[in-house]
Each structure stands twice: as structure tokens, then as C-alpha cells.
Amino acid sequence: MNGIGDSPPRPDGFAKVSGAARYVDDISLPGMWHGATVRSPHPHARIRSIRFDPAAAPEGTVCVTAADLPGPNGIQLLDDGWPILADGFVLHVAEPVALVAAPTRLAARQALAAVQVEYEPLTPVLTLEEAASLPPLYELRLESGDVDAALAGADHVIAGTWRTGHQEHIYIECQGMIATCEDGGLTVLGSMQCPYYVHKALVHAFDLPEDKVRVRAAVVGGGFGGKEDFPSALAVHAALLARACGRPVKMVYDRHEDIIGTSKRHPAVIRHRTGVRGDGRLLALDAEVLMDGGAYKTLSPVVLSRALLHAFGPYRWPSARLQGKVLRTHTAPNSAFRGSPWGSIPSRSAPATWSSRATGCPPARCSTRPPPPASAWRRRSAVPASVRNGGSWRRPANGIPAGMTGEGGGSGSPSTSTARGSPATASAR
Incomplete structure (x- = not known):
């Protein structure tokens, strides 16, 4: 770390000011389609029916509902109580009810009208x-x-x-994700703060081995906490559509959708x-x-x-x-x-x-007064680096992550970490 008084250059500074940095929406893959989300207009309602009319949608459009999920209907975070797609009830305005994918972004937006959802509004709790x-x-x-x-x-x-x-976080770059299904696994690339959260959610939703799910973080155009949990949901949505249409699928929210639908x-x-x-x-x-x-x-x-x-x-x-x-x-x-x-x-x-x-x-x-005693500032390491199993962050069979969420000083300053040893005995330093 450079000392006080120095002005270290941002590691990502030149790429951003020169326009060389590639954000999610700058990236296009061969044969890629685009996804869009059917959302609830009600804060609380029972879902009576969901009907997709292919004749009313652009040719080739695919539609995914909760009935099409390959695994449990839950985004795995601290638990899996957050539905991937609403099933039976919606509990907030803009809750995802169905997903569509089409060859272009415009076609995907047009395809939303081909999904008809019948609701029975219920009394909401709002305060x-x-x-x-x-x-x-x-x-x-x-x-x-x-x-x-x-x-x-x-x-x-x-x-x-x-x-x-x-x-509202109002990060400059809205939520975005690209998913590809190939060789029996998943690859996602997106704007996120916590790749391991996204990986965990995909493994859970698709019931796949961990080594069959690959997550890559693109250049992030701001997060402030807003890209900790929500990218897990968007990654699962994009992956569901990629699985349904057999092509890479990009989902990027516009500003209105980002504000009404995210945390x-x-x-x-x-x-x-x-x-x-x-x-x-x-x-x-x-x-x-x-x-x-x-x-x-x-x-x-x-x-x-x-x-x-x-x-x-x-x-x-x-x-x-x-x-x-x-x-x-x-x-x-x-x-x-x-x-x-x-x-x-x-x-x-x-x-x-x-x-x-x-x-x-x-x-x-x-x-x-009084000021805290000196003992309040003394701390000892809770987990020595040589301990083989220090808790949930440590997986003896796979080693340890070399970088963790919240580590270091952020993208504006040099921030490094290393790991050494074999996968069975790796330790952090």
C-alpha cells in the first residue's frame, strides 16, 4: 500500500477514462438473444392463471414460468425464501412472474404483451x-x-x-447479466459485487455440481451494496432463458425497471x-x-x-x-x-x-466522556492463518478464495491477496 501523500493511479482508471472498459451491455456473444421480465402490477395478489400466446409474440420467443424451473423455486442467499419467479401469489409491485427471450431487445420487450396473467388483488401491508x-x-x-x-x-x-x-442506490450502470448454457454447465458474466453469492444461487437453482457453474464479474459501473444480492436473481433468470432457448441470453434493465424492481x-x-x-x-x-x-x-x-x-x-x-x-x-x-x-x-x-x-x-x-479504554482497541486474530478449517469461508477440499467481498480498499487502490499450499491444506496470508 502506498504511503500518505502519494497519489496512486486507479488500477482501472485508464480503461474507464479511455473507453476501453467493457461493461455488460458492451458485450455481445455470437447468436445471443435478449431477455425481459413479466412483472406484477399489484403489491399483493393471487395468481389465477398465466397464459403465453406464441402467435402474439415475435417468432421463436420462449417463455419461462415457475412451472418450468429445474430445481427449487428460491434464490439461495442466507436462505432460499426469495422466489425465483412468483408462484401462486405476488408480494410486491414488479415481482417477476414470467420471463421471455427473443432475438433482439426490442422483440423481447414486444413479447411481454404475449404473456397474460390473471390476478385476484388482495389487501397489501405497506407501512x-x-x-x-x-x-x-x-x-x-x-x-x-x-x-x-x-x-x-x-x-x-x-x-x-x-x-x-x-x-435508491442509483448506480450509473443498471443491473445486467449474460448467461450461457453449454457442456452440461452454466457460465454467467455480469455486473456484480459478490461472485460467490451468484455462484451459490446458480448451483442451488439448477442442482448442478459447483465445478459446472462459472461466474465472471465484468467491469462494474457502481454498486454501493445494490449489486450484492440482486445479481443472484438476475443471473438465475438469464440462465433459465439460456437453457430454454439454447443460446446465450443477455438481460439488462433500463432505469425504470431497475428502480421499481430492485432492492x-x-x-x-x-x-x-x-x-x-x-x-x-x-x-x-x-x-x-x-x-x-x-x-x-x-x-x-x-x-x-x-x-x-x-x-x-x-x-x-x-x-x-x-x-x-x-x-x-x-x-x-x-x-x-x-x-x-x-x-x-x-x-x-x-x-x-x-x-x-x-x-x-x-x-x-x-x-x-469517558473515552474508551485502551483495551477497546486491542484485537487478536480470530482465525490464525494456519488453521485448516476456520469456518464457512473455508473449504478444505477446494482451498480458499483469494479475494473476499469487503476486502481491501476498493477499486481505487491496490488490493491484493494470496493463497499457498495444496487444495487440501491451503492457508491464507
């Missing part, structure tokens, strides 16, 4: 308030010390409620109580985070855990209670998004408020 009485998608609780007693004995208790709304930042309600002594010392933290997960769980458990852990801020709390729930609404699934405002908003604003009340100084000038 956190409406969802509060329903079973959550996920919940988590962290607690240490006697929070109620600490708050009862505090000189000051500062309480607040914050609300955040949906936020967003979770809307949330955050309730926060902070108890302090008259000299400004922290006594207790009591926080609750309610997140709108949308229709399916996807990566919401990871996001919720980040929110609760960030609610501590850089402070040492003698007593703390953090509670969180991901609630289900009939909206598109919400998922990863860079940053963690649900925890950091109260942990940043509440200490300034109580410190101002305790000392009388303006909030902008207040500093918190």
Missing part, C-alpha cells in the same frame, strides 16, 4: 405500522447489564425517535434512550430498530445486525439493550446499502444532546 402486528422476517436482541435500573438512576434520560425512508435501503423507525450522570458519564443505552424488509428476507439479517452494533457508537456503555426487528411489507425486498444510518444516527446525535445538557456547552462543541 411499518401496518406490519407491526405480524410475525417479523427476522429479529435480534443484544443485552448487557441492568438497563432499566441504570435509566431509573440516571440524572438525565434523553429519548428520541428517528425515521428513515427508502433510498433499496430499508426504511426504519429508530427509538433511542440514553441515560447519563450529571457529570456527563454514560450509564445506559436502550435502542430499538424496526426495519421494513419488504416482501422477502434477502440480506436483511446482516443489515439489522450492523444497525444494532453501530448503535453503540464509539462509546463504552455499562448497560445496554439493543432490540431489532425486520418486518414484512408488500414492497420490493430491501437489502444491502453502503453506510449504516439506523445505528449511527442516534449514536451520533444523542451523546451531543446529553453532553450539552450536562455541561451547558453548545452541542457542536461538546465532547463525550
Whole structure:
């Protein structure tokens, strides 16, 4: 890594500014067709029937529904509860119901009209308030010390409620994927942040051996978390169409489709109580985070855990209670998004408020006390490099991935990793 004061060139900089970088939509394969998605216009409805009329579609058009899936109807992430295609019910506007492929992008768009879906609309749940009485998608609780007693004995208790709304990633390049079926396996090339997620989803959906699925990440035109989970769904969709028509298939969303159909930042309600002594010392933290997960769980458990852990801020709390729930609404699934405002908003604003009340100084000038002890900054490696099996990221039979999601400083700085040893005894360094 270069030192402070240096200006290292971006490894991908010249290719991008010169126009040499090839994004998904710059790539064309021989005989390639294009795919499009039939989407629900309803937030909640029963699917009565799906009819495809080949005579009303461009010649050769193929159509895929949930009835045509070769394996389980689920995108494998933390679990497989997110359907590949809606079957029986739709749970959000723009949920994929069917897929079509045709020789050109225009023909694929025209073919959408040849798929007729009969719906029975049902009452949707659209807000956190409406969802509060329903079973959550996920919940988590962290607690240490006697929070109620600490708050009862505090000189000051500062309480607040914050609300955040949906936020769109608005990456420059929309979601895109190319899939090819050949030699009994699958190859996909696309815009993604987590190739191993995509690989796992394809292996699960098509019930294939791992070595029969190949995933390549193209140049990525922005992600910000929005290309962590959703490329898994799009890769499975493109691969289904490639399997159905026997040709490579490209699927690239336009901006409207990308916004209505892909994941967003979770809307949330955050309730926060902070108890302090008259000299400004922290006594207790009591926080609750309610997140709108949308229709399916996807990566919401990871996001919720980040929110609760960030609610501590850089402070040492003698007593703390953090509670969180991901609630289900009939909206598109919400998922990863860079940053963690649900925890950091109260942990940043509440200490300034109580410190101002305790000392009388303006909030902008207040500093918190006491600082974390030196022990808070000491860490040891949880998994030594020589350990043969360090957890789910380690596969003794296959070795280890040389690069992992979230590793390094990003595409703007040099970032390397190596692996050594035989497949059965490989270790990271």
C-alpha cells in the first residue's frame, strides 16, 4: 500500500477514462438473444392463471414460468425464501412472474404483451405500522447489564425517535447479466459485487455440481451494496432463458425497471434512550430498530445486525439493550446499502444532546466522556492463518478464495491477496 501523500493511479482508471472498459451491455456473444421480465402490477395478489400466446409474440420467443424451473423455486442467499419467479401469489409491485427471450431487445420487450396473467388483488401491508402486528422476517436482541435500573438512576434520560425512508442506490450502470448454457454447465458474466453469492444461487437453482457453474464479474459501473444480492436473481433468470432457448441470453434493465424492481435501503423507525450522570458519564443505552424488509428476507439479517452494533457508537456503555426487528411489507425486498444510518444516527446525535445538557456547552462543541479504554482497541486474530478449517469461508477440499467481498480498499487502490499450499491444506496470508 502506498504511503500518505502519494497519489496512486486507479488500477482501472485508464480503461474507464479511455473507453476501453467493457461493461455488460458492451458485450455481445455470437447468436445471443435478449431477455425481459413479466412483472406484477399489484403489491399483493393471487395468481389465477398465466397464459403465453406464441402467435402474439415475435417468432421463436420462449417463455419461462415457475412451472418450468429445474430445481427449487428460491434464490439461495442466507436462505432460499426469495422466489425465483412468483408462484401462486405476488408480494410486491414488479415481482417477476414470467420471463421471455427473443432475438433482439426490442422483440423481447414486444413479447411481454404475449404473456397474460390473471390476478385476484388482495389487501397489501405497506407501512411499518401496518406490519407491526405480524410475525417479523427476522429479529435480534443484544443485552448487557441492568438497563432499566441504570435509566431509573440516571440524572438525565434523553429519548428520541428517528425515521428513515427508502433510498435508491442509483448506480450509473443498471443491473445486467449474460448467461450461457453449454457442456452440461452454466457460465454467467455480469455486473456484480459478490461472485460467490451468484455462484451459490446458480448451483442451488439448477442442482448442478459447483465445478459446472462459472461466474465472471465484468467491469462494474457502481454498486454501493445494490449489486450484492440482486445479481443472484438476475443471473438465475438469464440462465433459465439460456437453457430454454439454447443460446446465450443477455438481460439488462433500463432505469425504470431497475428502480421499481430492485432492492433499496430499508426504511426504519429508530427509538433511542440514553441515560447519563450529571457529570456527563454514560450509564445506559436502550435502542430499538424496526426495519421494513419488504416482501422477502434477502440480506436483511446482516443489515439489522450492523444497525444494532453501530448503535453503540464509539462509546463504552455499562448497560445496554439493543432490540431489532425486520418486518414484512408488500414492497420490493430491501437489502444491502453502503453506510449504516439506523445505528449511527442516534449514536451520533444523542451523546451531543446529553453532553450539552450536562455541561451547558453548545452541542457542536461538546465532547463525550469517558473515552474508551485502551483495551477497546486491542484485537487478536480470530482465525490464525494456519488453521485448516476456520469456518464457512473455508473449504478444505477446494482451498480458499483469494479475494473476499469487503476486502481491501476498493477499486481505487491496490488490493491484493494470496493463497499457498495444496487444495487440501491451503492457508491464507
